[in-house]
Amino acid sequence: MSFDTQGPPLQLSELLVYGQNASVQQLCSPHTLDDNVLTQLAALPMREIKLARGQTLFRQGHGLHGLYIVTEGLLKTTLVDAQGRHQITGFHFPGELVGLDAFHNREHLCMATSIEPSTVRVFALHRFNETMARLPGLYDALASVLSKNLAEHEQLLMVVNQRDASARVAIFLFSLACRLGRNGQVASDLILAMPRADIANYLGLTTETISRAIAALRQTDIIEGRGKHLRLVAPARLADWAINGRPSS
């Protein structure tokens, strides 16, 4: 089996078959709701919140008022400890759900901040029971998202604990390409809306290391461009790099 850089754009499923790899797959399927539940939810009248760049949606310790669905822009969730260390636990693209972490004691465990100007729709909690009655699949859908979320974090732990810097960056970029792509395609225009510092924090690296890892991918003609606008030239080779690490040859 070869990893062509030519030919028609690859489907995500094909790429994943290449490596038979679950860990990349998990990180590529973000915690969105089922399409049909999402559509039903979208039909409900919901309040919209506009967030300026860098604005905070909720903070650690805040009471849970509702769940949030990102419709535009990009959010991040961050954990902060008493010593000021912080850890980004996820990036949240349109269609994804934010705020689930507050389920157990009705109090947010992390902070949600917009990276770009963003819009979220609020699924208010006081309507929860009412809405649940109307949408029978909702509870299961939420439990499902919650446990998918769990799986994603476990995969991330594996990536961070077991893979070297360049593989972490490859995995990150590939997962980004998947999430940015429409209808199962891998996006070829990668816009890294988040700063390098955020990627570094998420992956447990430094900005310099991110830069160098991207440089290595550029030198092997897997990606083009620099800064926030990258172009994914050879998605299959990126997937290979993500799965097997930097090619030794």
Added chain:
Amino acid sequence: MSFDTQGPPLQLSELLVYGQNASVQQLCSPHTLDDNVLTQLAALPMREIKLARGQTLFRQGHGLHGLYIVTEGLLKTTLVDAQGRHQITGFHFPGELVGLDAFHNREHLCMATSIEPSTVRVFALHRFNETMARLPGLYDALASVLSKNLAEHEQLLMVVNQRDASARVAIFLFSLACRLGRNGQVASDLILAMPRADIANYLGLTTETISRAIAALRQTDIIEGRGKHLRLVAPARLADWAINGRPSS
């Protein structure tokens, strides 16, 4: 404020107040059910499974048949990818729940193995609805455990991404002391039932580094003993180490 090594045994809450530290706290409160729900569940007739050392309870990909409550011994859950890399995602002591990861598509995402000879009680899934009706608090309790689980993984990510080897080990040992301790006390007899290799994998380190980190704690008289049987002499100083890292003085 001083960190005495003398005096009466410290309550967990006191230790945590020392550092005002959430991250340590999270890792110390395992995902048990509420006491009253747990008691109610315990009253139900449930099948018991005895596991020999190293035996597998379920594997990745297996269908979800039930949730498991550890009653004796120690389990670990492991994620394995197609390349054979593996990542331990948690250790599970008596009273804790295992198998929640399978909620979303009724298929286990990780493997559960006993580290010691262990006993688990099976909360069979086909009785789920029946039991739910009898125990009204159960659904909320499960959602709560699920999201607490999520919080635990996020904390672990922070530990692994932001802290150095010696702090990771200190956090691990302190959390172990908390979980092993009864009624809110910090245990002073630490039995590390899991091999060093498992601790290393969990924390993203090597066995040698674990050994050296423990040696450093021994040299500063925070712990005594070696191998599987350690004695926690100065819990407050261990907590300080976990929170602030190796003392610079």
Added chain:
DNA sequence: CAGTTTATTTGATCCATCTCAATTCGGCTG
């Protein structure tokens, strides 16, 4: 659009942790 600030890239050095190798310890078996 020039000037200023901030983010990113690149380079050189250093250090924490890994790797490899050798004991030592502890548990298990006959």
Added chain:
DNA sequence: CAGCCGAATTGAGATGGATCAAATAAACTG
């Protein structure tokens, strides 16, 4: 209880990624 074997410890050396520092590029401001 002696002998065996896997696990844990300890040591010496190699290295990936961090750190420090500088140059470039991009974003923002008036």
